[in-house]
Amino acid sequence: MIVAVLEHRAARFERQLDRLAATVDTAAAKIATILDWHERWFRDADFHGCLFAHGLAEFGDPDHPVFKAAVRQKNGLRARMRCQPRR
Template sequence: MSLDAFVAGADTPLARLERVFDWHRDWFASDTFCGCMFAHAAAEFADKGCSIHEISVQQKAGLTQFIERILAGIVPAARAGILAPMMVMLLDGATLAVQISSRANAAADAWRAARALLAAPSEAFA
């Protein structure tokens, strides 16, 4: 199931954000999981002018924008713009933790860190 469809089943912005992490948990546990193909492609085709690299960049930007839209229903827009790339970094880190270290709870760990970021005072992001 696509991330968009999976997240759409939640009824609040916070629940939608948690579903992003749940989707990753399910992906990590799937038989076909072998890491992020976009990260692999960006590493293999590191020339920033290469179309394959650019597609990888666009995928991460799209995920960041998707999460930012969800966050805008939870926190002010400016803070959503700050937090969204951090959420993607948490997901990227969780992806690597599962791929390299077989950390079965990586998505749950990333979600706990995401909740801590949401609870942090605004001054922490100044």
């Protein structure tokens, strides 16, 4: 169930960031837009940390399905920050 929640949240997160990034033209503007979005999220009163980072901390075994789901999301974010398609 945890993996399903992480995958659902990752898909929602990716859609939000892709919509925001589509509003600007340059790689620098896309990165700035993504960072601005994160800043607003981090300052929100309901922010209690990153669900994916919590998953990595709680399930530290790289072979665990929760760990793998969290790594997939982090790798997707890393690719977005490089303005590359997700693999």
